[in-house]
Amino acid sequence: MVERIRRLTLAYNSSGDLPGEESYQLSAKTSSDMTQPSTLGLSPVTVAAQPADDQAERLASLRESVLVCEKCAHLAAFRHTVVFGVGNPNADLMFVGEAPGADEDLRGEPFVGRAGELLTRIIETMGFRRETVYIANVLKCRPDIPQGSPGNRQPTPEEMQTCLPYLRSQIEIIRPKVMVALGGVAMRGLFGTTEPMRALRGRWHLFGDIPVMATFHPSYLLRNQSLSEKRKVWEDMLQVLERLGSPINERQRNFFLPKSE
Template structure:
């Protein structure tokens, strides 16, 4: 069988000489298939050794025409926790409300409730401002809201909160309504819950610090109790472990600071409850002096 005139014309258009191998004759009863567009064959170096037909080296497959694609908008990558941890503190602090050190209680509460200066605002259910007597003799500072605190908007709830109540009662302190000499004010270093209850990042602590410092200035407590490692280290600007910080008297804004373990820690390590009792007795002595 020889090439048809149409096939020869196609070969000439493709630049293939007339001696190109002729396809074998198809059986008479074979179904007629539509002619497919010619496809590029592998180069001689790539063709398998079992292929009896070799394309002449002078013949190369034409590259497919370039198709113009619409440009995709560049997606903005989310800020990772690692990037937030190493981000410059100044870059975060410039988004804080101004004049925090002059705010009264209502203005400060509103500023904290609407704060969007760091990524914690995206995952919180609500901020945890603090509770208690606004002129309390004792101010308790914890680390950061947990799951229950984030849900209820109040610090030290759940089992840790119940243990705190039992700890305060023997030294004549309470979070319930009472006189300023007995009712405490409770706040956290962070006002928003870190996702998964992870440790606070340095930039997050720096962001919330002016809110806490203003709360201390407004309460004017006689004694501050720092509960937990992060609360103590953040408040005292130190990296010393809590075991070395407790048992010593510290000072912030001219106010004595007693460092002790967090109630959540005591739930896991009840053997250290005696140490916390010693710390609370120290608080009572300071109040009576």
């Protein structure tokens, strides 16, 4: 169920006092085993390329189906709206999160709360805009919580299994060159893995023939704002840029590196 691949790892030498003055290079190393797709209704993706207009039309048609979905009756009764996804139907880069929160449920768009603001900053720092990538969640409805209870809950395996065909269809239509799985729930949905994120992040995984980078969810960085944790996520994004063949400038290479003494 696993195979050997090469992955890109980051290596850098620091000198000087300010970010931007350190030298940086990418080196290729042999990776550990690559995770394969989940058995939760997600078989490998193999879809022929289609015209851009057709992709947009197919995605719009899928969205109409998802908006009236009531397969999870308890979620359909609880939600304000379905949160389908947002972005470019022809995106090279796709981000996958876990489920809508309260803000997303009200606005009908993924990642619009504090975690979403952070994700937007990450996307822009990579040199993209929200409208040029695609953002979706494993679950399209906000998981229900007792009335008056604060916060959110993670989706159950049964809820994910019911909703995953929609995500699979999105991936099949968009055909991104690279995907980023944001957090452990996204990795469980895509690959069925129960490994902790610290063991998964920074590694390439394969969904069909699409490389997937696992990284921490933006909400994790809101709770853990140390420079070292920010750098870990940023190193993951540098690997994504390298895989996409996107230019990386010296300033980008050196974000969140500690200042030299």
